[in-house]
Amino acid sequence: MQAEIITIGDEILIGQIVDTNSAWIGEQFNLNGIEIMQITSVRDNSDQIKDALKSAEGRADLVVITGGLGPTKDDITKKVLCEYFETELEFHQATLDHIIERFNLRGIDMNKLNRDQAMLPANCSVLPNKLGTAPGMWFERNNTIFVSMPGVPFEMQYLVEFELLPRLRKTGKTKAIYHKTVLTQGVPESMLAERIADWEDALPQHIKLAYLPNPMAVRLRLTARGEDVETLKQDVEHEIEKLKPIISESIYGYNNETLAEVIGRMLVERGKTLGVAESCTGGYISHLVTSVPGCSDYYLGSVVSYSNNIKEKVLGVKAETLEKNGAVSEEVALQMVEGVKKVLGVDYAVSTTGIAGPTGGTPDKPVGTVWIAISGPNNTFAKKYVFVGDHREHNITRSAQTALQMLRRMVLEDLGK
Numbered sequence: 001m002q003a004e005i006i007t008i009g010d011e012i013l014i015g016q017i018v019d020t021n022s023a024w025i026g027e028q029f030n031l032n033g034i035e036i037m038q039i040t041s042v043r044d045n046s047d048q049i050k051d052a053l054k055s056a057e058g059r060a061d062l063v064v065i066t067g068g069l070g071p072t073k074d075d076i077t078k079k080v081l082c083e084y085f086e087t088e089l090e091f092h093q094a095t096l097d098h099i100i101e102r103f104n105l106r107g108i109d110m111n112k113l114n115r116d117q118a119m120l121p122a123n124c125s126v127l128p129n130k131l132g133t134a135p136g137m138w139f140e141r142n143n144t145i146f147v148s149m150p151g152v153p154f155e156m157q158y159l160v161e162f163e164l165l166p167r168l169r170k171t172g173k174t175k176a177i178y179h180k181t182v183l184t185q186g187v188p189e190s191m192l193a194e195r196i197a198d199w200e201d202a203l204p205q206h207i208k209l210a211y212l213p214n215p216m217a218v219r220l221r222l223t224a225r226g227e228d229v230e231t232l233k234q235d236v237e238h239e240i241e242k243l244k245p246i247i248s249e250s251i252y253g254y255n256n257e258t259l260a261e262v263i264g265r266m267l268v269e270r271g272k273t274l275g276v277a278e279s280c281t282g283g284y285i286s287h288l289v290t291s292v293p294g295c296s297d298y299y300l301g302s303v304v305s306y307s308n309n310i311k312e313k314v315l316g317v318k319a320e321t322l323e324k325n326g327a328v329s330e331e332v333a334l335q336m337v338e339g340v341k342k343v344l345g346v347d348y349a350v351s352t353t354g355i356a357g358p359t360g361g362t363p364d365k366p367v368g369t370v371w372i373a374i375s376g377p378n379n380t381f382a383k384k385y386v387f388v389g390d391h392r393e394h395n396i397t398r399s400a401q402t403a404l405q406m407l408r409r410m411v412l413e414d415l416g417k
Contacts, residue, residue: 001173003029004060005039006052008067008077009151012041021066021156028160032168033175033225034062044068049080057144061173064164067151069134071113077148078137082121085139085146089119092126092135099133124148127163131155136163145171175225178232181212182220182240183257184250185405189213192220192247199243206232207239215397217252217259252408259404260288260295266411267298272347272377274407276302277315277340279327280354280370285400300344305336315339326365328354333371333382341375348411349375350403358390370399374406376414 005025011017019041026036037060042048049068056063068077082088096118103110117133120126127136127147132155139146147164149156168174184192189211193200200209206226212219222239224232244251253262267274276285286302289295303314308327311317316339317332325331336351354370361367367390373382383406387398 001034001061001168001175002037002059003034003062003064004037004056006049006056006063006065007039007041007151008044008049008065009041010043012067013043021151021153024153024157025064025066025160028165031177031179032165033177034168044074044076046076046080046083049077050084053084053146057142057146061144062168063144063146065146065148066156069148069150071117071133078119078121081124081137081139081146081148085121085123085141087121087123090122092118092120094128095120095126095135098128098130098135102133127159129155129159130162131158138167176227176229176232178224178229178236180222180233180236180240181255182222182243182251183217183253183255184220184247185217185252185259185401187218187247187250189218192218192250196220196243196246199239199246203239204235207235215394216401249409252405258288258292259401259408260292263404263408263411264289264292264295264298266408266415267348268294270411270415272298272411273345274299275340275344275346275349277336277349277351278302278304279306279311279336279352280356281352281396281400281403282306282356284396285350285352285403288400288404300346303340303343311336314343316342328365328369328371330371330373330382330384333373334380337373337375337382338380347377348407350407352399352403354385354395354399356392356395356399358392361390368395370395370402372399372403372406374403374410376410378414379410 005022007019007022012019022039029036040052042052068075096115099114099117114133121137125138127138129135132150132152134150136159137148149159193211203209207222207224210221212221222236224236226232252259278285283304289299305311305315308322312319315336317335321331321335333351333353336353337349340351341349351373352370355361355365355367357367366386368387370385371382385402387395
């Protein structure tokens with residue numbers, strides 16, 4: 001089944017709001033084997049809406065419309081749909097009963113505009129909206145299904161999940177689809193592709209691979225399409241088992257996991273604690289760690305030692321070390337990680353010191369130069385990285401993610417895995 005999304009509203013086109021609805025619908029449709037072929041945004045204008053509907057009807061099996069169903073004069077979608085499907089508005093008692101119930105529960109008086117929400121196109125099938133006053137509407141014409149829904153995200157999501165998708169499944173036009181994403185870190189996309197080329201070439205025809213790189217990681221998304229989800233899941237898992245030995249050191253998790261979540265589970269498993277000393281990353285590693293619920297079980301704190309003075313006074317970095325080697329050096333990174341480990345009394349510690357950019361680099365230490373140190377119960381070491389580019393945010397992100405990956409590998413080694 002091929003689908004098109006039409007979003008209605010001036011607020012989208014002028015940038016007042018971001019169209020998160022289309023992204024969410026696309027994700028849900030994809031999981032049900034429905035392909036999004038196009039997304040169109042139009043103003044609250046009758047002619048533009050009708051032109052978009054006509055164009056979509058000519059190429060899509062399903063057209064999903066969001067927005068313009070509110071009670072005010074600028075919400076014109078119902079009127080336009082009546083014109084497009086050559087019908088009129090008629091009173092729908094079940095919708096009015098629902099609206100009255102909602103207003104009574106909230107202790108609010110209704111007015112005519114609220115009651116008009118119960119006036120719906122005569123030839124539509126009504127999709128009850130338990131979370132709002134504007135129901136969804138289902139039309140069919142020329143083998144194309146049209147579904148109009150409110151633009152309010154949580155109302156739209158309810159209708160998709162509990163009304164639209166169940167009805168579409170009954171048509172028999174949806175297909176089974178299964179996704180699983182392998183999360184990797186530490187190997188650039190091109191090198192990763194080269195390393196797994198033979199495995200990729202040998203994938204079954206019904207399984208496709210997509211590379212999804214970002215500054216944090218390279219995600220490998222496997223998508224299988226067929227008739228039965230459980231069979232597809234087994235097929236994907238079988239291929240991932242073949243992949244693991246090839247890039248085992250780079251895989252840190254699956255789907256929506258974060259490195260911080262993975263590390264947190266390992267630390268809890270061992271009953272160990274973590275502390276962080278940050279310079280160039282400015283607290284970003286700590287932010288990633290504390291984004292994980294329950295991190296207080298293992299994360300004790302951090303020292304953001306941006307100035308050399310704080311490195312000396314709080315972390316115990318020696319003045320002569322700073323003078324001789326500079327703040328961005330192996331020696332300073334090691335003294336920082338050992339210092340924070342001592343100050344916080346933790347089992348594992350991470351430190352970063354570098355030049356995030358876009359200025360501050362030298363021929364010997366260009367922008368993107370970062371020293372990362374890791375210390376655990378059995379080992380302490382530091383490693384130098386030179387991240388290409390002077391984009392400050394990207395360098396901070398790469399440094400933080402790399403530090404977490406180094407920590408993950410150390411904890412794995414201590415676990416004997």
